Each structure stands twice: as C-alpha cells, then as structure tokens.
Amino acid sequence: MLKPSKVAVLGGGSFGTAIANIMANNGHSVCLWMRNDQRADEINQQHINRSYLPDYPLNEQLQASTDLAAAVQGCEIVFMAVPSSSSRAVAKELVAHIADGCILISTTKGIEPENFKLMSQVLAEEIPQARIGVLSGPNLAKEIAAGQITGTVIASEDDELNETIQTLLHSGTFRVYASNDVFGVELGGALKNIYAIISGMAAAMGTGQNTISMLMTRSLAEMSRFAVHKGADPMTFLGLAGVGDLIATCMSPLSRNYRVGYQLGEGKALDDIVAELGQVAEGVNTLKLIKQQSDELGIYMPLVSALYDVIYNKKTIKEVVGAMMFSEQNRDVEFTVQ
Ligand SMILES: NC(=O)C1=CN([C@@H]2O[C@H](COP(=O)(O)OP(=O)(O)OC[C@H]3O[C@@H](n4cnc5c(N)ncnc54)[C@H](OP(=O)(O)O)[C@@H]3O)[C@@H](O)[C@H]2O)C=CC1
Numbered sequence: 152m153l154k155p156s157k158v159a160v161l162g163g164g165s166f167g168t169a170i171a172n173i174m175a176n177n178g179h180s181v182c183l184w185m186r187n188d189q190r191a192d193e194i195n196q197q198h199i200n201r202s203y204l205p206d207y208p209l210n211e212q213l214q215a216s217t218d219l220a221a222a223v224q225g226c227e228i229v230f231m232a233v234p235s236s237s238s239r240a241v242a243k244e245l246v247a248h249i250a251d252g253c254i255l256i257s258t259t260k261g262i263e264p265e266n267f268k269l270m271s272q273v274l275a276e277e278i279p280q281a282r283i284g285v286l287s288g289p290n291l292a293k294e295i296a297a298g299q300i301t302g303t304v305i306a307s308e309d310d311e312l313n314e315t316i317q318t319l320l321h322s323g324t325f326r327v328y329a330s331n332d333v334f335g336v337e338l339g340g341a342l343k344n345i346y347a348i349i350s351g352m353a354a355a356m357g358t359g360q361n362t363i364s365m366l367m368t369r370s371l372a373e374m375s376r377f378a379v380h381k382g383a384d385p386m387t388f389l390g391l392a393g394v395g396d397l398i399a400t401c402m403s404p405l406s407r408n409y410r411v412g413y414q415l416g417e418g419k420a421l422d423d424i425v426a427e428l429g430q431v432a433e434g435v436n437t438l439k440l441i442k443q444q445s446d447e448l449g450i451y452m453p454l455v456s457a458l459y460d461v462i463y464n465k466k467t468i469k470e471v472v473g474a475m476m477f478s479e480q481n482r483d484v485e486f487t488v489q
C-alpha cells in the first residue's frame with residue numbers, strides 16, 4: 152500500500168473542498184487547486200471556502216493554489232473534482248505534470264456527450280500513465296464538512312489502489328468501501344442525478360410516502376436495467392454507490408439535482424433555475440444523454456422518458472404521470488441470483 156507524501160485535489164467547489172479537508176484532518180499534506188485567486192487566498196489565510204462551504208472552518212494545514220503545476224508537483228495521488236463539462240480540459244492541462252504510476256481518482260458524476268464517455272474513461276484517454284480509480288457514494292458535501300457519518304466507495308480493478316485510498320480517506324466520520332466494478336460505481340453516480348430531479352419535483356407537488364417509495368424503487372430498477380445492459384454488475388446497485396446515493400440525493404434538499412427538480416415542480420423555468428443555482432447539477436445533461444442512449448438501444452426507461460417529456464417536450468407533469476399509470480404492468484424485481 153502506498154503512503155503518499157503529498158496529495159492534490161483539483162476543483163475547489165463543494166466536494167473537492169470537503170474531501171481535501173478530510174485528508175488534511177487525517178494529517179496529510181494536501182493542496183487544493185482552483186482557478187480563483189481570491190478564494191485560494193481566503194482558504195490559505197482565513198481557512199474557509201466562503202463561496203461553497205461558508206459555514207465550515209477548514210483545517211489550517213490545507214493549502215490552496217491556482218498554479219496547477221505547483222499544486223500537483225510531488226503528488227503520488229490526485230483527485231479530480233471538477234464538473235464533467237471541464238474534466239477533459241483539465242486533464243489535458245494536467246497530463247504534462249503527472250508522473251508514471253500516479254494515482255488519479257475521479258469523483259465526477261457525469262457523462263461526456265461525445266461518445267458517451269464516463270470520466271474515468273476520459274482520464275484514461277488523456278493521462279494514460281496514471282492508475283485510475285473512481286470515488287462515488289452518498290456524499291453530500293455539506294454533510295461531510297459538518298462531520299456527519301458518511302460512507303463512500305472507491306472503485307478500481309487495482310486492489311492496492313483501493314486499499315491506499317481507503318486508508319487515506321478513512322476517519323472517525325468517513326468510511327470507504329472497496330469495489331472492483333468501476334463502470335457500475337461510476338454509472339450509478341451519474342444516473343441517480345436524473346432520479347433526484349424527479350424526486351425533487353415529486354416533493355414540490357406534495358406526494359405521500361407511498362409515491363416516494365415507489366418512485367425511488369422504480370428508479371433503482373430503471374438505472375440498474377440500463378447499467379446492466381451496458382455491462383455493469385447489478386449487485387453494485389445494491390451498494391452505497393447505487394441505492395445509497397439514490398436515497399441521499401432523492402431525499403435531500405442539499406442535492407443540487409433535487410433542488411432543480413423541486414423548482415421545476417413549482418413551475419419555474421429550467422434555464423432560470425440553473426442560472427440561479429450557481430453550482431453544477433449534472434443530471435440535466437445526463438438526462439439528455441440517457442434518453443438518447445435508451446432510445447437507440449431499446450432500453451425501457453419510463454421515468455427518464457417522462458422527465459424528458461416534461462423538460463424538453465413541454466408536456467405537463469399530470470399528462471406524463473397519467474400515461475405512466477396506464478402503461479403495461481411489469482415484474483417487480485428483474486434480476487435473479489444464479
Ligand atoms: N464523488 C462523489 O461522491 C461526489 C461527486 N460530486 C461530483 O463532483 C463534481 C464536482 O461537484 P461539486 O464540487 O459539488 O461542484 P461545485 O459546483 O460545488 O464546484 C465545482 C468546482 O469546479 C470548478 N471548475 C469548474 N470548471 C473548472 C475548470 N475548467 N477549471 C478549474 N476548475 C473548474 C469550479 O470553479 P469556480 O468556482 O471557479 O466556478 C468549482 O470550484 C460533480 O460532477 C459532482 O456531481 C459531488 C458530490 C459528491
């Protein structure tokens with residue numbers, strides 16, 4: 152197992168700051184790279200990220216920098232915590248500064264529109280000399296920063312990498328479980344954002360617990376159906392990166408995707424909601440990509456189609472719910488253990 156002398160986190164938003172702070176609290180030398188000088192100064196001098204985690208003082212040893220080369224110099228482990236829309240651009244800048252065999256962990260829960268690439272695939276293309284893993288789970292950044300007990304998943308086929316990241320991040324409030332199903336873990340993190348939007352919408356409409364339970368369970372069935380069709384292990388969806396993350400984001404107003412859904416349910420326009428949010432809600436783009444893929448591959452995804460109809464085909468929620476209630480009634484559980 153590798154014991155790193157220095158770690159970098161790229162992306163000084165909510166999640167990047169939260170995980171950088173865990174590692175600094177664990178006594179590691181951590182540099183958080185961001186593109187805003189004022190915010191970097193604020194972290195270095197006042198130990199706070201006022202724009203993203205204003206209520207949580209950060210570890211005084213956590214360093215911030217806007218110089219990418221300096222931030223990653225001498226690092227054996229680098230975490231990527233920028234939105235999916237920026238991952239490839241950041242990776243292209245990063246490649247020249249990454250040593251052979253450096254561990255590179257993607258935490259980004261999104262999909263690249265061109266060729267439907269997940270972020271670990273983007274990183275592997277751009278930085279072939281790195282050992283790549285994926286971190287995903289029910290990880291609302293504000294709860295992590297507040298010290299709420301949290302679990303996550305590190306996924307890689309490389310068991311030494313998994314063990315290294317488990318040890319690096321493990322704390323009295325943070326547990327890290329290992330998986331070898333990189334594709335399933337990563338896809339779970341991206342897909343659940345769609346269903347968080349739907350759940351937020353349902354909450355705004357005052358739905359009861361029966362409806363919410365049905366919605367979340369059918370969401371899990373639908374996302375697993377898609378992922379298994381694409382080659383993931385259905386069992387992964389019973390873990391923290393599947394049902395765990397689905398529960399957290401479908402139930403919490405701390406989820407940006409849930410908040411987008413809630414405001415859609417209140418009748419606001421998507422463009423206004425996204426502009427006001429000021430943070431990334433990956434589910435909006437993921438919805439378009441999954442709708443396109445499920446149509447192309449003939450994968451039955453009624454919840455995705457319904458949300459797509461509401462957002463992009465301007466159907467009313469009442470209309471799409473009505474149509475779903477009278478569609479064919481199907482099996483409850485689709486997968487069987489051999
Ligand atoms: N793995 C997990 O369990 C979790 C993953 N996530 C995922 O992590 C990703 C980031 O989420 P989160 O931190 O919450 O998002 P935020 O919106 O809070 O922050 C995004 C950060 O990325 C920065 N950024 C965007 N583009 C660039 C760029 N080209 N170069 C440098 N920095 C850039 C932004 O900088 P600026 O402030 O200057 O705009 C901002 O600091 C998302 O994909 C999200 O889904 C989120 C929570 C948990």
Ligand SMILES: O=C(CO)COP(=O)(O)O
Pocket residue numbers: 260288289290291292344347396399400405406407408409431432433
């Ligand atoms: O992925 C997350 C928590 O696990 C964060 O969700 P949002 O991106 O919807 O805020």
